[in-house]
Amino acid sequence: MDDLHTSADKLHTSADELTRRAVDYISGLFSGNAGGHDAAHTMRVYRNALRILEEEPGADREVVLLAALLHDADDHKLFATKDNANARRFLAANGVPEERADRICEVINAVSFSANRGRVPYSVEGRIVQDADRLDAMGAIGVARTFAYGGEHGRPLGDSVQHFYDKLLLLKGLMNTETGNRLAERRHAFLEAFLKELEEEGGKESI
Ligand code: NI
Secondary structure, three states: OOOOOOOHHOOOHHHHHHHHHHHHHHHHHHHHOOOOHHHHHHHHHHHHHHHHHHOOOOHHHHHHHHHHHHHOOOOOOOOOOOOOOOHEEEEEEHOOOOHHHHHHHHHHHOHHHHHHHOOOOHHHHHHHHHHHHHOOOHHHHHHHHHHHHHHOOOOOOOHHHHHHHOOOOHHHHHOOHHHHHHHHHHHHHHHHHHHHHHHOOHHHOOO
């Protein structure tokens, strides 16, 4: 962020410029974190959201993209912030009006799997970002992230495999958008193929 910008300049920040600044902001926020919730995860969620947006013309594009970019900026596993403080700091510093920041934070708060116990976000923007985030827990990326997270927390490989059954295999049935559903098919099939192969090699009891 550039302190030399006057507030009048900030009001005229283009959507693309705002997105670019959000990418810089989250890169700084996550620097040094090698876990599954890092800047690369955020960028994959952002790209998933862009794909889903192509088929959801009624959605507020700026809200979706900023929520996708900021969705883990206050993740409780990484930051001890309250009330989306990191996300709000970025939005306020870039002249995003408070009511719009509230909407973006509502979307962010509707996305979390654990916090929402399977409740479907009421806004189309929330449903898109939730799908975008969930897609990143599936497929080859999902496998890599699950074992990286387990390793980081000192868990045996078998515990990470259990996570497939407890959460990852359920995600396909929880997608909100048509695009999300379609993208989830292939990623789900890969999770199943991985587990089948693991079974061939001795199953989770063997690891
Ligand atoms: Ni996430």
